[in-house]
Amino acid sequence: MLNTQDGLDVYKRLVRYYYNGFLNFVLNDEDISALTWSKQQELLQSIVHCSLIKKYPVNNEFSRLYFKKLISCLEKAGQEVHDELYIGLCNIMNNTSDNDLFRYRHHIIGNDFNNIITIKETKNMVVNGTTGMRTWEAAFMLVDWALCNQDVFRDKTVFELGSGVGFTGIVISKFCKPREIILSDCHDDVLKMISDNIEINFPNMTVKEVNNCKSFVNEKHCLGTMNLDWNDNNMENIALKKPPDIIIGADIVYDPSLLLPLCNVIQDFLQSNNNIEIYIASVIRNEATFETFLSILDTKGLTYHKLQQEESVFVEWDNTIQRCLLKIKMLS
Ligand SMILES: C[S@@+](CC[C@H](N)C(=O)[O-])C[C@H]1O[C@@H](n2cnc3c(N)ncnc32)[C@H](O)[C@@H]1O
Structure with missing residues (x-):
């Protein structure tokens, strides 16, 4: 069975959620502790600095809510939040060029990050x-x-x-x-x-x-x-x-x-x-x-x-x- 919850590295799960446009994720205490500064850095690399996402960005409104939710989960649990997460959120909020009609979703096939299908669609x-x-x-x-x-x-x-x-x-x-x-x-x-x-x-x-x-x-x-x-x-x-x-x-x-x-x-x-x-x-x-x-x-x-x-x-x-x-x- 596709393991998208238990057992799968929280970093991979969060990347998958971001690529897929999925917001109803839950992070438990173990996930939060695993989200160290360097794991957050790794996550930022995959969701902000990645060439696929730069070329085919996910919906801006989704991105704003995702960053807000992630920051809030980390803050509530007393985990140090990477500066770039705050900067990322500000950039998203300042981005007025978003086309609300279309969005890109990236589907990771079988948890293999080399097999991604990108789909342009509407919400x-x-x-x-x-x-x-x-x-x-x-x-x-x-x-x-x-x-x-x-x-x-x-x-x-x-x-x-x-x-x-x-x-x-x-x-x-x-x-x-x-x-x-x-x-x-x-x-x-x-x-x-x-x-x-x-x-x-x-x-x-x-x-x-x-x-x-x-x-x-x-x-x-x-x-x-x-x-x-x-x-x-x-x-x-x-x-x-x-x-x-x-x-x-x-x-x-x-x-x-x-x-x-x-x-x-x-x-x-x-x-x-x-x-x-x-x-x-x-x-x-x-x-x-x-x-x-x-x-x-x-x-x-x-x-x-x-x-x-x-x-x-x-x-x-x-x-x-x-x-x-x-x-x-x-x-x-
Ligand atoms: C609910 S969508 C499903 C789309 C896609 N197969 C999916 O599952 O994501 C139904 C699809 O049937 C197409 N469709 C509706 N009426 C049709 C018709 N008379 N002839 C051909 N395609 C039609 C629509 O344009 C739409 O793409």
Whole structure:
């Protein structure tokens, strides 16, 4: 299990919280004593002086609250506070150039600080009429499952439905060695954000744009973006040379009016190749909506089973929420 609380060095935990934009952390007496002047110096090195954070800063308001909370925990426990923490807080408070709409989050994969995925996204759940401008919990679940089952994706062509900012597709491309992965969505701002995030995480790729599709290629990775609206689905509009081997989707089962169009897309793909494996991760906010989705799959002759996923392994997700990871196939 991913150990982000006990046992993990408080310095690493605090870096992880800062990178992730997580503020509800708790520091116990042992953590505070471990935060000596030199540990605080090390922390400052990673959260203030680090080139990644300088290039892709975390949200200014979050940063202010994080520094305030950390300083207050240290002060309350009588631990000496590093001067640069106070200076850092003043600098943050004087920084008026912050763009409140976007923020960067840095996801450390499997506690390995060499494996960081940086995602540009918004804080808000809905922006310009789309939910696709931030990463949702089901994306973390699906990514974690993919990282635990990398062989499923190796050398396969993968197509993602409703990709949002692109976290899932980017992680799978980086770590699971698919031959190719296409990230699709229906909203222009979301597709632009996916491209930005691909460029951040895969710099110096060769980029090509044809019709509504962009491709990013280097010697190891091949990613694409595609505008696909489930409401105007027509397989002829989907510019793929061949049907994919695998389809994935995170948090795409939520809007009752989209369930039928989504299932139609799934069915069309399966009719073009009945061996496609489909993995859909959902947070179940409304049981009736999710049951309707399952019953539409039934009526279309699609079979599914629920995959078990107990706890976080490589990336953190909340295992207390009601959730479901489905594998869908054509009835044989
Ligand atoms: C809740 S977000 C999930 C985003 C991402 N998969 C994640 O988990 O972070 C739902 C996504 O579905 C996309 N979406 C909504 N309606 C759609 C449609 N008709 N066709 C294609 N994508 C759609 C949204 O733009 C958004 O990116």
